[in-house]
Amino acid sequence: MSSSDQSPMGVALENQLENSNWWIREALLAIGLVVIILGSMWLSTGKFPPMVVIESTSMMHNEEGAIGVIDPGDLILVMDTDRAEIVTFAEATDSENDNFGYESHGMPGDVIIFKKNGGTQTPVIHRAILKAISNESGGWDIPGTNQRNVDSVTIEIDYECSSYHGGKFFLRIENWEPPHEGFLTAGDNNGCMIDQPAANGHGGGSGLFADGQPVLAVKEEWIVGVASAEIPWIGAIKLFASGTHDKVTQNTWINLTSVIFVIVTLPLMFDYLSWSSSDEEE
Numbered sequence: 001m002s003s004s005d006q007s008p009m010g011v012a013l014e015n016q017l018e019n020s021n022w023w024i025r026e027a028l029l030a031i032g033l034v035v036i037i038l039g040s041m042w043l044s045t046g047k048f049p050p051m052v053v054i055e056s057t058s059m060m061h062n063e064e065g066a067i068g069v070i071d072p073g074d075l076i077l078v079m080d081t082d083r084a085e086i087v088t089f090a091e092a093t094d095s096e097n098d099n100f101g102y103e104s105h106g107m108p109g110d111v112i113i114f115k116k117n118g119g120t121q122t123p124v125i126h127r128a129i130l131k132a133i134s135n136e137s138g139g140w141d142i143p144g145t146n147q148r149n150v151d152s153v154t155i156e157i158d159y160e161c162s163s164y165h166g167g168k169f170f171l172r173i174e175n176w177e178p179p180h181e182g183f184l185t186a187g188d189n190n191g192c193m194i195d196q197p198a199a200n201g202h203g204g205g206s207g208l209f210a211d212g213q214p215v216l217a218v219k220e221e222w223i224v225g226v227a228s229a230e231i232p233w234i235g236a237i238k239l240f241a242s243g244t245h246d247k248v249t250q251n252t253w254i255n256l257t258s259v260i261f262v263i264v265t266l267p268l269m270f271d272y273l274s275w276s277s278s279d280e281e282e
Helices: 008-045 236-242 250-281
Strands: 051-053 075-079 111-114 124-134 153-162 168-176 182-186 223-231
Touching: 111 182, 124 153, 168 182, 236 250
Parallel strands: none
Antiparallel strands: 051 075, 075 223, 111 124, 111 223, 124 182, 153 168
């Protein structure tokens, strides 16, 4: 029976089935695409979930945010530590070190995601400034610096800070006695405040605390992963849904809206052009 011989009810039913099939096909394609993307990220990073959403402003480099640095609402891929050797700021700025010149997310050195004192609180994503390593003599070595076999660490690092009086000074650590091997960390936007209070000899701030206790040098086993590629703006959707979007900048919302518009519009335009071409052929 040709379509011209069908009753109006039959034509309407056929159109309804076609529309239902179209939505089912689109839904399956979307789900399949998400599975492929997440699977690929898992394989490449060795972590699942393979990304984190940034909530705070502690890693921002300017008030409006920028691509290439870590801003609220960004998605950051997390590389497993077995697949990435952590390069500290001190090593990346030492002209005699093999990692001299290495940068990640807008500054020298790697950014790591770690649990404060190994606890269950929300992990922190900050830059690894230096690492204390114990040597066979019982002292401490700091790669990327001249500190070798020392009992305590006193050093000025080529990490420029701003003072309240408009001047400049460099990050200084004085008489820090490492409690164990581990990293000193800091947020790029935290005014040169070291996360570990015991290392804040320069008076830049009090550092971080966990359950009322000062955060200690970050042990290897406390590290969740190393910050890898950035996917800007998309994570703001999750922050909005959870009610934690107060730090997201206006620029991020504008850019996110543009991205969503393009994602929604392109498939519709493609389908419209396909239908138009089919109608012309008929």
